[in-house]
Amino acid sequence: MARLELTNISKVFAGQTRAVDRVSLTVEDGEFVALLGPSGCGKSTLLRMIAGLETLTEGQVDLAGMRLDTVPPSKRDVAMVFQNYALYPHMTAFGNMAYALKNRGVTRDAIRVRVEQAAQLLQLTELLDRKPSQLSGGQRQRVAMGRALVREPQVFLFDEPLSNLDAALRGQMRVEIRQLQRTLRITSVFVTHDQIEAMTMADRLAVMNQGRLEQFGTPLEIYHRPATQFVASFIGSPPMNFLSPSLLPIPLPEGTVTVGIRPEHLTAEGAHRLPAGHCLLIEELGSEAIVHGQLPDNQMILVRVAGDHRRVIGDSVDVGFDVHHLHCFDAQGLRVEQ
Amino acid sequence: MPQPALMKRVQFSHSPIPYLFVLPQILIIGVFFLWPSLEAFRLSFFLEDPWGLSNQFVWFENYITIFEDPDYQSVFGSTVVFSVVVTFLSIGIALLLAVKVDGLLRFSMQYRPLLTWAYAVAPAVAGLVARFLYSPQIGPLYDWLNAGTDGWFEPRLDPMDAWLVLISGSVWKQISVNFIFILAGLQAIPRTVLEAALLDNPNGGRRFLSITLPLLAPTLFFLLVINISYAVFETFGVIDTVYPFGPPAGAETLVYKVYVDGFKGADLGGSSAQSVILMVIVLALTMIQFKYIEKRVHYT
Ligand SMILES: Nc1ncnc2c1ncn2[C@@H]1O[C@H](COP(=O)(O)OP(=O)(O)OP(=O)(O)O)[C@@H](O)[C@H]1O
Ligand SMILES: [Mg+2]
Numbered sequence: 001m002a003r004l005e006l007t008n009i010s011k012v013f014a015g016q017t018r019a020v021d022r023v024s025l026t027v028e029d030g031e032f033v034a035l036l037g038p039s040g041c042g043k044s045t046l047l048r049m050i051a052g053l054e055t056l057t058e059g060q061v062d063l064a065g066m067r068l069d070t071v072p073p074s075k076r077d078v079a080m081v082f083q084n085y086a087l088y089p090h091m092t093a094f095g096n097m098a099y100a101l102k103n104r105g106v107t108r109d110a111i112r113v114r115v116e117q118a119a120q121l122l123q124l125t126e127l128l129d130r131k132p133s134q135l136s137g138g139q140r141q142r143v144a145m146g147r148a149l150v151r152e153p154q155v156f157l158f159d160e161p162l163s164n165l166d167a168a169l170r171g172q173m174r175v176e177i178r179q180l181q182r183t184l185r186i187t188s189v190f191v192t193h194d195q196i197e198a199m200t201m202a203d204r205l206a207v208m209n210q211g212r213l214e215q216f217g218t219p220l221e222i223y224h225r226p227a228t229q230f231v232a233s234f235i236g237s238p239p240m241n242f243l244s245p246s247l248l249p250i251p252l253p254e255g256t257v258t259v260g261i262r263p264e265h266l267t268a269e270g271a272h273r274l275p276a277g278h279c280l281l282i283e284e285l286g287s288e289a290i291v292h293g294q295l296p297d298n299q300m301i302l303v304r305v306a307g308d309h310r311r312v313i314g315d316s317v318d319v320g321f322d323v324h325h326l327h328c329f330d331a332q333g334l335r336v337e338q
Numbered sequence: 339m340p341q342p343a344l345m346k347r348v349q350f351s352h353s354p355i356p357y358l359f360v361l362p363q364i365l366i367i368g369v370f371f372l373w374p375s376l377e378a379f380r381l382s383f384f385l386e387d388p389w390g391l392s393n394q395f396v397w398f399e400n401y402i403t404i405f406e407d408p409d410y411q412s413v414f415g416s417t418v419v420f421s422v423v424v425t426f427l428s429i430g431i432a433l434l435l436a437v438k439v440d441g442l443l444r445f446s447m448q449y450r451p452l453l454t455w456a457y458a459v460a461p462a463v464a465g466l467v468a469r470f471l472y473s474p475q476i477g478p479l480y481d482w483l484n485a486g487t488d489g490w491f492e493p494r495l496d497p498m499d500a501w502l503v504l505i506s507g508s509v510w511k512q513i514s515v516n517f518i519f520i521l522a523g524l525q526a527i528p529r530t531v532l533e534a535a536l537l538d539n540p541n542g543g544r545r546f547l548s549i550t551l552p553l554l555a556p557t558l559f560f561l562l563v564i565n566i567s568y569a570v571f572e573t574f575g576v577i578d579t580v581y582p583f584g585p586p587a588g589a590e591t592l593v594y595k596v597y598v599d600g601f602k603g604a605d606l607g608g609s610s611a612q613s614v615i616l617m618v619i620v621l622a623l624t625m626i627q628f629k630y631i632e633k634r635v636h637y638t
Binding site for chain 2: 051052053072073074075076078079080082083084086087088089090099100103147151
């Protein structure tokens with residue numbers, strides 16, 4: 001079975017930039033893992049190392065129990081969807097999808113069947129004779145998907161395949177990709193820097209920062225129990241509030257230097273109160289609103305309230321919280337258990 | 339590279355300003371190309387006496403003489419062979435070199451300015467270099483080719499040997515130009531497209547033929563047009579510098595014959611007719627290339 005195991009892999013470019021720093025990660029067979037992190041944190045590099053387009057400085061990659069990093073890229077049974085599609089501009093959509101199969105000795109008839117199947121799935125049937133330059137962005141992206149799909153690889157790698165699409169198409173493709181992957185049950189790694197994409201699509205989420213893997217878990221685990229302050233700040237929108245412990249009226253675990261609490265967990269009914277502040281700004285989103293408040297010692301907080309809140313700027317902000325919604329972090333930014 | 343897909347869609351606007359901008363170029367073309375061409379065309383219908391005192395309108399007599407001349411036919415044949423060989427070799431060798439260098443350059447950029455130096459070689463300079471290299475007195479290649487034989491290689495007497503000198507000189511000059519264009523073409527191929535191909539096709543040679551070469555086709559087509567006209571016309575400079583007193587009999591091209599008949603033989607009418615024929619041939623060739631080959635070229 002196609003279980004993908006990365007063991008302590010690192011990539012150092014030109015002797016200095018540590019793009020990927022001792023990452024260990026296991027993607028179970030048929031699992032869909034999203035790789036999330038800010039720009040430049042090494043997501044693409046990690047993906048390219050799995051594909052074999054980048055060598056490993058150290059570490060090991062195994063696929064289905066066999067060493068993968070010593071296999072040349074063309075012999076790995078891995079298909080990649082590139083961020084900019086990377087379609088062959090001189091070939092039709094059909095040619096693009098058929099290319100890999102032709103080179104792997106699949107017969108003409110079998111190629112036709114497989115490409116047409118994929119085309120049907122991706123609603124490309126009418127477009128098979130077009131060159132990439134005659135396709136729209138979304139159509140190109142689907143051809144790129146099709147090119148990976150027809151190979152029926154052991155592993156799918158997606159490098160921000162939706163980043164060039166408009167919001168509506170992106171939402172639609174998100175669902176399509178996920179359904180497709182569920183049907184085919186192909187082990188997949190999906191790079192993105194869009195947390196909504198990551199949260200909604202992934203079985204498990206790997207959050208990276210500066211080349212390191214900060215946390216690896218299900219979307220809900222990561223939302224509810226962020227392992228580091230970075231993960232806590234990166235996941236969730238609007239972002240988590242970080243307060244100094246002195247503002248909180250309750251005892252906190254040993255070593256806590258920062259306390260995090262999400263805007264949606266600050267409520268009027270909360271058991272414990274924060275010092276009252278006043279409202280500086282209100283972002284109205286219709287179904288809800290984000291209140292920007294200022295506490296006595298200039299501490300800013302965000303509070304998420306229902307859309308019918310009727311607050312105005314200058315009103316007092318008097319909110320409370322429940323203890324189990326607090327996230328405590330130590331001086332190194334690591335989570336401290338309560 | 340031009341973008342014909344775009345060019346084809348361009349509508350001519352009606353402002354005079356664009357024409358003003360191209361006027362200097364038009365003037366240069368007019369004075370140095372159109373006017374002499376028309377003059378050659380006119381002269382090709384006249385028979386002029388060697389002193390240029392009188393001339394006589396003779397209709398197509400000059401053309402008929404040329405086509406009936408067995409000498410012209412053999413020069414025609416060797417020019418065709420020469421041009422094909424020069425074009426093929428100078429593009430082929432440049433392609434080979436550029437592919438090798440492209441592999442290196444993808445990792446390091448600092449050589450790139452150095453590579454463009456080679457561009458500035460004029461045909462006459464290439465001819466001079468060839469003349470020295472193959473000179474019986476001081477030429478290392480002359481010595482090397484003749485090593486162990488008693489005068490096997492004699493480019494001053496033997497037309498085949500002379501062709502070798504002319505072809506190698508002409509090719510040598512043109513490789514650098516082709517190299518730069520091909521290298522630029524290779525570097526313009528998106529890296530991710532090649533990477534996608536790397537995942538899709540294990541065979542490096544077939545990857546080159548099915549991905550790299552087609553994406554290079556616009557460059558190669560452009561070079562084909564340029565190189566054929568170079569081989570037909572500009573190699574005159576090489577021939578004339580390698581052989582200031584003329585190549586051995588049987589080693590001349592059509593352009594060289596135009597020059598010899600016109601300026602040395604003082605047959606202005608015949609020489610003009612030859613140059614008109616030459617122009618028509620190259621024009622036709624270029625049109626054929628655009629009609630048939632360009633269709634198969636994919637511009638991105
Ligand atoms: N070929 C290279 N040579 C040197 N440094 C590189 C190279 N490729 C990437 N890097 C560096 O490695 C780091 C990680 O790059 P990478 O492309 O993996 O980031 P990313 O997480 O994919 O970012 P983005 O979200 O912007 O795509 C960056 O600091 C980048 O500058
Ligand atoms: Mg990236």
